[in-house]
Amino acid sequence: MADEDLSMNEDQLLDNLDEANGEHEAELMNRLTNEQRLQIIEFYYQNQCSVRNVFRALRPIYGLHNRPSEQTINAIVTKFRTQFTLLDIKPTTRMRTVRTEENVSESVAEDREMSIRRRSQQLGLCYSTTWKILRKDLGVKPYKIQLVQELKPNDLPQRRIFSEWALEKLAENPLFYRQILFSDEAHFWLNGYVNKQNCRIWGEEQPEAVQELPMHPEKCTVWCGLYAGGIIGPYFFKDAVGRNVTVNGDRYRSMLTNFLLPKMEELNLVDMWFQQDGATCHTARDSMAILRENFGEQFISRNGPVSWPPRSCDLTPLDYFLWGYVKSKVYRNKPATIPALEDNISEEIRAIPAEMLEKVAQNWTFRMDHLRRSRGQHLNEIIFKK
Template sequence: MVLCGKRIAHYVHFVHRRQNRPSEQLIRLTMERFRTTFTLIDNSHPQRRRTVRTEEALAAVQRSIEEDPEESIRHRAQELDLCPSTLWKILRKDLGLRAYIIQIVQELKPNDHQVRRRFVEWAQNEITVVPNFHKQILFSDEAHFWLNGYVNKQNCRIWSNGNPQVYVKTPLHPQKLTVWCALWAGGIIGPYFFKNDGGQNVTVNGDRYRAMITNFFIPELNNHDVQEMWFQQDGATCHTAHATIDLLKDTFGDRLISRFGPVNWHPRSCDLTPLDYFLWGYVKS
């Protein structure tokens, strides 16, 4: 046994000759494994046996989906004692299910379609007269950046044979940072972070929005050629106070796209602004 022990020690040293010197505990464990099993191969972690798509397995998966459609494939495979690849085939090929990703969208009201159509027709007419009209619009908006986590849409799947229409509850008053930007063909104006005099994060109201326009936005416009630029904002209450509309008209005249403005911006139309369908998602990702 002394000779065998020396040979085992030499073997371990040979395996680890390109790395750090093996510890004494590793050598002792290797020698003990050889004494008890007469082999140096570690069989303490047997490979998972392959499973087949039997009728019993299909029924078990079906019951599991009905009880909890949101569980991951890995956890479900462990509970059902199935290979993950077998479970995936049962879900996709045998049960015909799909993994739906959570999407955050605006709910359109019945009259929104007609209002949106009128605006698009107006924009098309302007582009007919001025081909680069869409490049002369300053699109603006705020976004909340949550500081206490979010729903990871990439890792959330719900297995179902139809759209489950699931709603995810979120805290009523989570910590957040409110950021404003203006985006146009020439670049981005901003970001502007809404904070109070003490440097604490705050949300937007009419006074803070007008202060941002006066102290930040209008001075920034002096660095750009915006003589013929249009300004767009959505219909948020903080944007549409009479004092705010008058302030924007003093700067842009009739080139204002806003609720209560010369050109009406229709509600629930975030998909028509490059900030909502590109910028905020890109930054948050």
């Protein structure tokens, strides 16, 4: 074992010595000027292409100990024969696109809505470089445009008056927001279309595959009532044989009488205010009669004891929270039928925690304050979270 270890140590020492010699020869070769390398090549061909003869011929010029070694001479000759040059060739590097922050910054200042792809084409930069300049160098971020309901001039004073009424009630009772049952309907369309860009059929021949799409896709109309403690619903509007229908006066009143009022009694919801928007089926004479009979003067509606301002979906939690939240979840498993879609809607609504609904209702109080300060205008401070 000792002889084997000694042999292994000797081999390792020889390898380290060869490596050191190689590095030393490379260093000597790099120290030679181009004229000195040319001189070595001339001596090489003048002395019968013999490296040993060149080594001897260089002794009078460099001295006994300063002349290049035979390994260095051989490396110079080999380089000349294989690369046809005596110069040091630096490795080529890929030309990188110049990142001009100034040009991109000026482009953004001129047009903030231009896409990254269009901007990169206009500036002659690649897409990834343009993205890095925008995000990392300039520190700008992409923001989506916010869609809001168009307001008419006469809407502003009505919105301001409603905010003042709400803030007065909150001043009397800071928990007044818990006494309001907000209500609304929404349409959920059956998501049954095919995205042709993401659908491919592989084969040797054209399969002539088509999919027929209905002119009017199926949908279900859903009603919900939301308050700080929970959600009443969902209620799906259907006709006598169970087919999905839209809401009208008779169907709305049937929902109030046969669904909402029994549910409120079951949940022991007393001394509650009821809110609805100004849809015709809501404000029909018979519908208003049912509300007055059951809520007295404690309901909010167009033509009601407390007037609900028109075009104010930003003031009801169902529009600024519930419908968007539920629609972002119910299509994840791509329901193929209306019953499957309805099951998803019911499941997602039941899964909303009470703590979230409390925060949503509290947000309504903040909106009333912003609405008064904006004098009925859009709630920019909330929309853009200033």
